[in-house]
Amino acid sequence: MQSTLSIPDLNANPSPQRIFIVGGGIVGTALAFYLSQAKTNRHIILLDRSLKKSLGSTGHAPGFVGQLNESPVLTRLAQDTVAEYLTVPGGFNTVGGLELASTPAGVQTLQSRCEKACAAGLSAEMISPQDAAALAPDFIDHETVMTGLHFPSDGTANAQVIMSYFMREARARGVEFLEVAVTGFTKKDANDGLAGEIAAIRTANGNIDLTGSTVILATGIWTSPLTGSPGQDKEAPLTKLPVPIIPVAHPYTFTAPRPPRTGKPYPFVRWPEHHVYARDHGDHDGLGSYDHVPLELRPDHSAIGSWPSSFDQVLSEATSHLKNGSAFLAQGRQDDSNPFEAKRPFNGIFSVTPDNVPLAGRVPDVCNLWLCAAIWVTTAAGTAKLISREILREHQEVVSASDEEVLMALDPARFQGVEPEILTAQALERYNNIYNKETSK
Known part of the structure; x- marks a missing residue:
């Protein structure tokens, strides 16, 4: 995607009807898509430092969309997201999801999750070790597991295909795109001491005058540094609220290329x-592990981080649980190439929050600022669609009880009053709870 306008163009034609989306990953492009579908005269502009290649977490996400979560809000958003992805040609492959247990306690956990899935309206079934192994025979030795939990309607999202579709459709409806690096914001405080507003977006190529426009940050792992939230070593923060979106390291690796498998x-x-988790990428397999001490990182120009030597052991242990584990590369290395594109072990940075729930909604002390961040591919479309409706909602329009419950759970102000150090510690603890398992002490 090429830029369709310039900063001089924007400053020459100011309008309070503009909506600026900062961030062109799957969340930002979904926002552009859903906002453009509304019957409104809003001028929507998406800003990103790279419109041709995704530099954020979307660019390397493993793509699994598992709809069941211990949080009913995240389950609802994942279900909504799958419904949206299924409308994108080639965007979603309903391959199913499979969870395995090797201990009596693990079996009990899966049985409980099966009951919760059925209560949420999801298709789920407990299956035998033999049936589990038959679904992924290269991955699973039936003698090493006691049971499996199968989710037939889960699957894998092709984030790049979905992003391209959202961008193409949004542009066809008049959304403008500008490739530029956003470096910060100029804030104008309110005379009444209440909510201030963003007066300008600072970029590497000059300032963009907002004149009352709306700004949505869909900036993922770069959100906290951009807002300069309390606890960040930056200038005066854009908002007084804590923005505990913590970037963390995560190892992922591949097998060598192979012929695509036949059959289902x-x-x-x-x-x-x-x-540990694994997936079939078509001409190779991929594997990731959360079984390590959480590592907070400050990302630079991309969401691919340097390789910690400790991850070699993490991957070596992770591969021991797969029948074809010896086929995976477990030794990372540092060089100038992109390890994700080279199909070698890489450190993929993504965000966690203190409750593993995104921050999405209006920022109360900055009247023209919204957040839509810390969102995985699993819930991206559902969250973006909901927030788009809320941004465009007229005051007299009634919000459904279901939407109200979700919006409250996503509220960016929910951590107000908690010390940043505590929030960071809570978020890092959540890394080891990705699979609803308490952190080992």
Whole structure:
């Protein structure tokens, strides 16, 4: 995607009807898509430092969309997201999801999750070790597991295909795109001491005058540094609220290329007791692990971080749980190439929050600022669609009780009054709870 306008163009034609989306990953492009579908005269502009290549977490996400979560809000958003992805040609492959247990406690956990899935209206079934192995025979030795939990309607999202579709459709409806690096914001405080507003977006190529426009930050792992939230070593923060979106390290690796498998595609397989997951990428397999001490990182120009030597052991242990584990590369290395594109072990940075729930909604002390961040591919479309409706909602319009419950859970102000150090510690603890398992002490 090429830029369709310039900063001089924007400053020459100011309008309070403009909506600026900062961030062109799957969340930002989804916002552009849904906002452009509304019957409104709003001028929507998406800003990103790279419109041709995704530099954020979307660019390397493993793509699994598992709809069941311990949080009913996240389950609802994941279900909504799958419904949206299924409308995108080639965007979603319903391969199913499979969770495995090797201990009596693990079996009990999966049985409980099966009951919760059925209560949420999801298709879920407990299956035998033999049936589980038959779904992914290269991954699973039936003698090493006691049971499996199969989710037939889960699957894998092709984030790049979905992003391209959202961008193409949004542009066809008049959304403008500008490739520029956003470096910060100029804030104008209110005379009444209440909510201030963003007066300008600062970029590497000059300032963009907002004149009352709306700004949405869909900036993922770069959100906290951009807002300069309390606890960040930056200038005066844009908002007084804490923005505890913590970027963390995460190892992912691949097998060497191989011929595509024939027959039914493998489900996305997870070993929750070991914090390990694997998927079939078509001409190679991928594997990731959460079984390590959480590592907070400050990302630079992309969401691919340097390789910690400790991750070699993490991957070596993770591969031991797969039948074809010896086929995976477990030794990372540092060089100038992109390890994700080279299909080698890489450190993929993504965000966690103190409750593993995104921050999405209006920022109360900055009247023209919204957040839509810390959102995984799993819930991206559902969250973006909901927030788009809320941004465009007229005051007299009634919000459904279901939407109100979700919006309250996503409220960016929910951590107000908690010390940043505590929030960071809570978020890092959540890394080891990705699979609903308490952190080992």
